[in-house]
Amino acid sequence: MLPTNDAVENAAGEVNLRPSSHQTFPNPCGANLAVAAGDTLRARSHRAMGTEFVVYLDAEDGVQARACFDAVFDEIDRLEITFSRFQRSSELSRLNRHAGEGPVVTDPEVFELVATALDLSEKTGGAFDLTVGRLTRAWGFAGGQPRIPEQSELAAAKELVGWGNVILDAEWRTVQFARPGVELDLGAIAKGYAVDRAIDMLRSLGVSALIDAGSSSVAAVGEAFSRGWKVGIANPLDRGLTICEVELGQRALSTSGVREKSFVHDGRVYSHLLDPRTSDAGEAMPGTGAGQVLQVTVLAPSSMLADALSTAMFVLGHEHGSAALAQFADCSALWIHSEADGIRCFGHGWPGDDFLS
């Protein structure tokens, strides 16, 4: 969803933001983008990978801006066609169809992303797991109607979930599954990778830009208006309130929260952020239960890493998450827990700490 305050939309769906005074545009990922009076930002949104990508450009030339938008969205579409679990002709679907039968060779880009996902699965002790797809499907979070699965369904899914089932051979660039039926799901990492590729492209074009991928990933390149790109972290209980502001320099930001996809059953909130180690859906009751993780935001050198780690940090919680995060250079995290009287924030290497517990 593009911001509309003080915005002028043209026929191509492009929005030029011309705020009359300093204001913050809330965007759906929990980050708020600050734009000052007199600045002109061009923005355009594009639906891909099951989410809404919004690109903000600090570009004076409209022709060039349009070409940038088109090129970025073409690249994102290419990656969707490559990594989609839903499109049968995608490379990921081809691997899922055949890697249970034996080693399947793939191209270096796909191999590298799978290898990165496997490495992250191992380093997070399976809190992030590249084979979680079957579990997500059993809970109905993969495009279906979310629900509590039957025990038999859960048991069948559990058999096939586990990063140890993925066998990679870097020399031959092959992907193989230890048993038929295992499935790769790069959903928690491919979107961030797409943001990284888009950022690389914009950097090579010498453009200052910010990309916001739906409900989780934000990254920026260049310095908008010579002041840098600032985003605010929203309060999960009241999206209009900002908890803190972060300047996106070399690091990308990713937020995972219960509000993205969840359902209520018998008064309990079940989130799509499943724990692949136990097969349970993350449970939270915003505003009522104490000590529940409501939202985690991670700053990391790449959007891909931020994406995977925000998922893992949500599953691990503050205490275990901090220990796991220590393995990753230049990564910070902000956990927001629910308390009886509101929220409580915990940080790991988070810039600015006056609001932390």
Next chain:
Amino acid sequence: MDRREFIGITAAGLGAVALGLEGCNSPHSIAPSDWVNVGVIGVGGRGQHMMRMLLRVPGVRMTGLCDIYEPRFAEGRKVTGEATAVYNDYRKLLEARDIDAVLVATPLGLHAEHVIAALDSERAVYGEKSLGRTVEDCNRIRDAARRTGKIFQVGLQYHYAPWYQEALRRIGDGRIGKVTHIHACWHRNNSWRRPVPRGQEAQLERLLNWRLYREWSGGLLAELGSHQINFANAVFGAMPESAIASGGIDYWKDGREIPDNLQVIFRYPGGQTLVASYVTTNRLDGAQERIFGTGGSVVLTHTDATYFKEPSDPNSAVPPELAIQHKLITGPTYSAEQPYHGKGESAKGGEAEDADLLACREFIECVRSKRRPKADENVGWSEGVTVALGNRALEEGRRIVFSEYLGAATSASQQLSERNRQS
């Protein structure tokens, strides 16, 4: 024969085709002598895409990258995942000894120079479509392939898409009656312009946006329409005998030289017509081919085919029991002239696979087995010449009669027709 047979893809039949191509996914079983080393001339967006596809085929290595724009070297090496040798002169690449096959993905106006040089260097060549920018270019490329006897495959990847092949087979079997018209469109809503690095616009505009300038580009008809023209030529078993065209630079007035919208009507020797439309200001219709026969229709997209049956009438070539009845609007407002908005029978066609990957797999298999590709120089020539003369109709603002440019047009059509019958 039942309705299912008329409409449905027989999963077993297509599955077998797909399995034949997909049978080997592992590089371990490829003998060292069967590894294919590929050199690439033109490492831009399309070149990089095809490199990724080739690298998904077991037993393929990229051993040389050539481009005149230096940033492509780093981009290309990122795709290959290694420090692949790079060249800024294609002749140097062709001198390298560790290259078995060449991918040519350069601007259209350079195809002839690069493809012919690669064929002359005794390499198998995968040449991107359209075959050549002019009739003369197309002739030269076809003649070079024949003269050298080397494998040449043109980048018309839908030639390998199972749902396209199935459609051709059913049409050939008369399942939709006599095909009289094909309406093809490729409608987008973007400028077709690539971004140029800030501050380097003057130096790089024509290099990066070559598609927008007449020197190297055949415009929308070549870059998009070639696939559809290839399909129409296959359906009609011939090349067109004439073309008229309309179009211009009417919306994107940004200094480009090629039309931002274009409509071409091709007439075929059997009295059939291809109406082809390309716009860059509206994407409602997307890319599709609508094949109209006296007994039914097929709508083809990049991912599937949908079959429709004409309501039974005396002219229908298909027995009523095979019909999918159109759910025409009923009631007092019923009109037989209303467009049909209901569903047809959808058929994706066997194992869903990326058409580019299928084409790359076929090319590598042909290189290994020294087999002639289906999309060979003759198929490419038919497509390339049709595109070139369609563009000529627009440039000259008049009806172009193909035989005036192709002395042997009739015999070429016959050859093509013969090929189609055989395949």
